Amino acid sequence: MFRASDFLGKLSKQSRRGSLLSKLRHGHRSKYGRALQANEASVYSNHVNGEYTNCVRDELGQKNAILNCGQPRLQYSRFATAAAEAYNIEPSTDGDSSHVSEEYANVNWDGLGFGLTPTDYMYIMNCSKGQKFSQGTLTRFGKTEMNPSSGILNYGQGLIEGLKAYRTRNERILLFRPEENAMRMQMGAERMCMSSPTIEQFVNAVKQIVHSNRRWVPPPGKGTMYIRPLLMGNGPDLGVAPASEYTFVTYASPVGNYHKVLGALNLVVEEKFRRATPGGTGGVKAITNYAIIYKPISEAKAKGFTDVLFLDAVTGKYVEEASTSNIFVVKENVISTPPTNGTILPGITRKSIIEIARVLGYQVEERAILVEELFDAEEVFCTGTAVVVNPVNSITYQDKRTEYKRGVGTVGQKLYEILTGIQSGCIEDEMGWTVELD
Template sequence: MIQRTSALRSLLGPLRVPSLSSKISEYNWYTSQAASSLQEVIIPCASSLSGDDEYADVDWDNLGFGLTRADYMFIMKCFKDESFQKGQISPYGNIELNPSAGVLNYGQGLFEGTKAQRTEDGRILLFRPEQNAMRMKRGAERMCMPSPSIDQFVNAVKETTLANKPWVPPPGKGSLYIRPLLIGSGPILGLGPAPEYTFLIYASPVGNYFKEGTAPLNLYIEEEVVRASPGGAGGVKSITNYAPVLKAITKAKGRGFSDVLYLDAVNKKYIEEVSSCNIFVIKGNLISTPATNGTVLDGITQKSIIEIARDHGYQVEERRIPVDELIDADEAFCTGTAVGVAPVGSITYQNKRIEFKREGQLVWQELYSTLVGIQTGRIEDKKGWTMEIN
């Protein structure tokens, strides 16, 4: 029998988030309804489950990286110069935004990404969600936004995952991608911080990010469009970082490339990031990755791979990498929450295609195997990176 908490029973119809020009009384209704939400979880509707009531009705063998919306999301609000209180689990649905919301007019918003994995023995593991929480706090400071505390963020991720447990794929079939958002939702006309903020989390089961799966990527180095410049917001996960690179991505994919690798904005000679992930270059026992110096996002998968590589005896350097060094590199690979660890087969620069090692004993495979082993519980987690939530 499906049971729901009485406090949330009225929310099981279509979700309608109060107008962002709502009165304080409307805001207080939300916070009072949410008073015990972090302890109360709605069990997903039976109609979304498969015959054994353990998994949602999804073709797990053909899962790509597209939106397959899970049943529930988490939502929490606060006003400017205040702190977030408690939020609540609600049915997945549209939210209502004032046309003059800060996020719509001035791009005042951040997002994060983390994943839940199902182990062979049925446990569900999160991977370093506190790192996402800390990164969001740093980004919120840069964007003049209040942010959830570390505990609030992590607890919200836990509750969202548990509410959507049937949507966590079977072992080896993918993961539940969890997307936290922090937006300036209050109305404002003149340029300035919004008067109200919304923190929400939704989730979707996903497979491989790139259509190539684990096949080597073919990257194209963009020389005109830059992803970030010194003094900008390239070092935080601002929503404003991503739309400007869509034209370069579209152009590259139209020419048969997997994605774009960007150069620094000042000298146009140092590699920085791929559109949505960090990059590593390998030469012998040396593994190099661009330093996170304000224009490169500090990736959580990136820092995990750095630590794993050092544990495996490799020398790792975070530094400026001249594009000319690619010619002599043995291997290259990308890392990110969405992409995991993806090998690079070639990089094209100034119409010259640089090929990397694809066969034999590959470093990226060694590091990838360890990372995924920890994330899925196949390898003992001696670092305290995983968090079991069931």
């Protein structure tokens, strides 16, 4: 059985050897971490709203020994059965009810999809070209004013980000690596000739929007809060030039599973359309990257596929990424993923999975992957903020369908359990990735 203590033990050894991970620890070892390393700990996974909620308990049965994660039973819901489809984990039907210590919004948490549920507040900041963003304000969620000649409406000068807030079993609320999203937005703003919030301003905006809407953060195991920062050119301009004014808006919504069809993905390689070209904006989260993929996605879904897998624009021979997620290929315990060379988005989940995999001792290669290599792969999975770590059941290329391993014991499952365990607060964050709301 894969155990969380295996991961923490490997991380501890690497840190003692003076690896780069040692500087990430910042003294995060707590009494819970010591208890976890002192005793064998089991990981319990629950696939709810397309995500597994991982809880770790002390096998000595000590109450609240590890992060107060509650009883180690799988809570049954219509999403729990997707575990058998995705990673072949048997859902239990005798789940327990978690104690609720604060008011929740009136939401059918079991019915969450990946759609907008309007919350209470949004956060807005403004600045003029060449200036710094001023302090923002919270306002009731609703429509925003926009000049019809604004850069975002006329020329697509805009960027988006996406991150999540997680409610733990003891009612803490955690953010996952928000500073990484801030830095990625700054990188995108430089490419799109836009003013950008500082890292501190970005993270503060995210904290404020989650805190003001905390009653909309789903209960543990029911989903997450998706946070959408948006940077847009919003001045009275007409010519083809960078906007004279910029607006930064952040809003949030409780969400469940990203893909409507729960479980493992069935992808088709897109041979006609391309997502990004060298020298373009494929490596940043420009809003213009997304409307162009609607056509191939619509055609793929009409044929029964979950999503498309794009190839490079120059040769059409190399795998790049899916519509909204990075891709990983596993063969003989070697994990490969395409490099972020300007046409592939540098995903934060992608980065985290690579770091976790290396701590676990896997060889990880960031390299060009020929599409024909998919025929011989043992396992394939996709990563992203929305999809988390999603196993791929099959990939179809030139009418040839190849199926892959999935289920208990796969590489993807192990990585998923560690990642979501850290995100949900059920595994001690030795990496220094989570930020707790006050």
